[in-house]
Amino acid sequence: MRTLITNAFLADGENLSTEPKDVLIEGQTIAHIARAGTLGARLGEHHVNADGRMLAPGFIDTHAHADHSPLRTEDDTSKILQGVTTEVNGNCGFSMAPINELHSDDFNSLVERIFPPQECTWSDYSSYVGALEEGEFVTNFASLIGHNTIRVAAMGAEDRDPSKAEMATMERLVDEALEMGVAGLSTGLIYPPGVFSSSEEITRLAKRLPPNAVYASHMRNESRYLSESVRETLAIAESAGTKCHISHLKMADRRQPGKLAEVLAEIDSNRVQGVRVTQDIYPYTAASTMLAALLPPWMHDGGSRVLLDRLNSPELVQAASRQIGDPQSTFENYGLQAGWDNVVIASTGSHRFEGQSIESLSHSLRLDPVSTVASILREENLKATMIVHAMNESDVETALRHPLTMIGTDGLPVGTGGRPHPRGYGSFPRVLDHYVRQQSVISLADAVRKMTALPADVFGLVNRGRIRVGHVADLVLFDPTTVVDNATFTQPTLAPLGIDEVLVSGEHVVENGQWMGRRAGKYIAAQH
Incomplete structure (x- = not known):
């Protein structure tokens, strides 16, 4: 398959072009790069008119x-x-x-x-x-x-x-x-x-x-x-x-x-x-990771079953609470660093608690924050993640x-x-x-x-990351004046706007910002 992208400004991985270019793709690789209008129309090619938008290597x-x-x-x-x-x-x-x-x-x-x-x-x-x-x-x-x-x-x-x-x-x-x-x-x-x-x-x-x-x-x-x-x-x-x-x-x-x-x-x-x-x-x-990362390391010794046993022990949960509340603690202590109002449940196996902070949940459950965390982890069999605004x-x-x-x-x-x-x-x-x-x-x-x-x-990804002749045609066409990030903490899965076209190994997989259902990726062995 041959694809001709015309009238694109190139962000080639190192520099920005000052004049528009045409890029010809043959099969999976970039075959020619030339000043706009000089490659000419070629029979049987898929043609994309960039219309002055930015063409970059795939991110x-x-x-x-x-x-x-x-x-x-x-x-x-x-x-x-x-x-x-x-x-x-x-x-x-x-x-x-x-x-x-x-x-x-x-x-x-x-x-x-x-x-x-x-x-x-x-x-x-x-x-x-x-x-x-x-x-x-x-x-x-x-x-x-x-x-x-x-x-x-x-x-x-x-x-x-x-x-x-x-x-x-x-x-x-x-x-x-x-x-x-x-x-x-x-x-x-x-x-x-x-x-x-x-x-x-x-x-x-x-x-x-x-x-x-x-x-x-x-x-x-x-x-x-x-x-x-x-x-x-x-x-x-x-x-x-x-x-x-x-x-x-x-x-x-x-x-x-x-x-x-x-x-x-x-x-x-x-x-x-x-x-x-x-x-x-x-x-x-904000960071995000598994909710169990709030606990001191000793609670995890022996794996999940032992951890759940410890979470069922009020004495051990209180011991963990004292350690988390200690300003001299040496482990990564998100509860202390961010404050419980800034630790928010992202996902759980049952989808309960999602979007709520540990502080608000502790009030509704009438438990201290660490006991609240322990209760959620027990109920969800440890399958819970969090967002930490820190x-x-x-x-x-x-x-x-x-x-x-x-x-x-x-x-x-x-x-x-x-x-x-x-x-x-x-x-x-x-x-x-x-x-x-x-x-x-x-x-x-x-x-x-x-x-x-x-x-x-x-990372040793040879022939990727630049727009060069002979490089793999992983490419993204976008408008730098209109690209918009739509994902938010309340609506985190919204797709962006302005990422118009994406090619993977020369195959057009996103057109007009829409996924075309073509899985064209590959396993890449790094070259050291």
């Missing part, structure tokens, strides 16, 4: 959790309608493989707290990729291997150091995933069982990575101990000799405005000394301005229902709408670079 979501979207019958259009053509999955230590039958209960309890129910017919990473490829991909699928998942496969959900044999198993599992083209290793160090792991354990695993693979981390703390967490993350990457990527960099404590600028300066200092470090953000002042807008802008910041939605796959964070449906148009056009925080060329060329280079 790359550097932080996605769409790990089993290809397996679902329902098309997950949350990203493609934003102009996203490639998602990097397997973040925060969560991946859908490998699975050890001996610890399958722990695996299920790990993933079912954030992902919709899914029958897993695979065991190792290779068979997982095979299962994905039996389905079809709405967007291109790249991935990291998750530390939480491989730790569960090797030793379950226990709070202890791995044995020599268990460590060797985890190293083997990383090697096997690398053979299947994962872009690197991710950790989620506020979640069990990653929260139980030492820096030494993670460093040993990171040392399995090739030098140009990525160690990506949801760090141990993104608030009071943010600086210490950054130092740990950078030290692991430096010791392993690999790239470092900080997931959803933020200061998740609105009581510390401006702190993020100091942290970025420290990161830059390490970069000058040779540490290859980048970061992504989502362009909002950041300052000035810090979001500071992070976005940094030249090595990329954009990630941190969005979950369809199927959880409720009121998810709008970032899953609006992050990329929000950058173009709010931070480029309205607030002029960054330029249009820089925004596109952060969404395309930069992540393609960092």
Whole structure:
């Protein structure tokens, strides 16, 4: 198939063209780029008149959790309608493989707290990729291997150091995933069982990575101990000799405005000394994760069944409450950082409580906030997520301005229902709408670079992220003067406007802002 796009201004991943261009696509790749009007009409081509709109490489979501979207019958259009053509999955230590039958209960309890129910017919990473490829991909699928998942496969959900044999198993599992083209290793160090792991354990695993693979981390703390967490993350990457990527960099404590600028300066200092470090953000002042993350780490030791037993103990719930209320607590303490009025239920298995804050629920249930959380988790069998309004807008802008910041939605796959964070449906148009056009925080060329060329280079996505002859024709056509992010916290699944046309591997999948039902994505093996 041949497609001719005419009269488009190019945001090619690095620069903006000053005059309109024509772009000819043959099959899956870009064949010619020329001054508008010089390619001429070609018989049998699909013609798109850009009419002066902006043509960019397809956007790359550097932080996605769409790990089993290809397996679902329902098309997950949350990203493609934003102009996203490639998602990097397997973040925060969560991946859908490998699975050890001996610890399958722990695996299920790990993933079912954030992902919709899914029958897993695979065991190792290779068979997982095979299962994905039996389905079809709405967007291109790249991935990291998750530390939480491989730790569960090797030793379950226990709070202890791995044995020599268990460590060797985890190293083997990383090697096997690398053979299947994962872009690197991710950790989620506020979640069990990653929260139980030492820096030494993670460093040993990171040392399995090739030098140009990525160690990506949801760090141990993104608030009071943010600086210490950054130092740990950078030290692991430096010791392993690999790239470092900080997931959803933020200061998740609105009581510390401006702190993020100091942290970025420290990161830059390490970069000058040779540490290859980048970061992504989502362009909002609220975070979102599983509701159980409000609890102290010791409550998670032993897995979901033990956690539920502890939640049924008034004495242990009160012990957790005292620890959460302690200003000296060292774990990621969202209840203390944001305040209970800023912790809002996003989704539950029964769809009760959604859209309500813990503070308001505690009044209606006549319980203290932690007992309220415990009650919800018991009733919902731990299947509950939350939104936490914890950041300052000035810090979001500071992070976005940094030249090595990329954009990630941190969005979950369809199927959880409720009121998810709008970032899953609006992050990329929000950058173009709010931070480029309205607030002029960054330029249009820089925004596109952060969404395309930069992540393609960092995650080893060869021949993507730029409009170049020979590159894969993942493209998005949009109007930078009218693009609008419609997703809100009350209506989080509304699609944007102004993202007009999207091509994946040369196939037209979005036309006039409408999904055409064509799954044209592929599994992408990163090249290190």
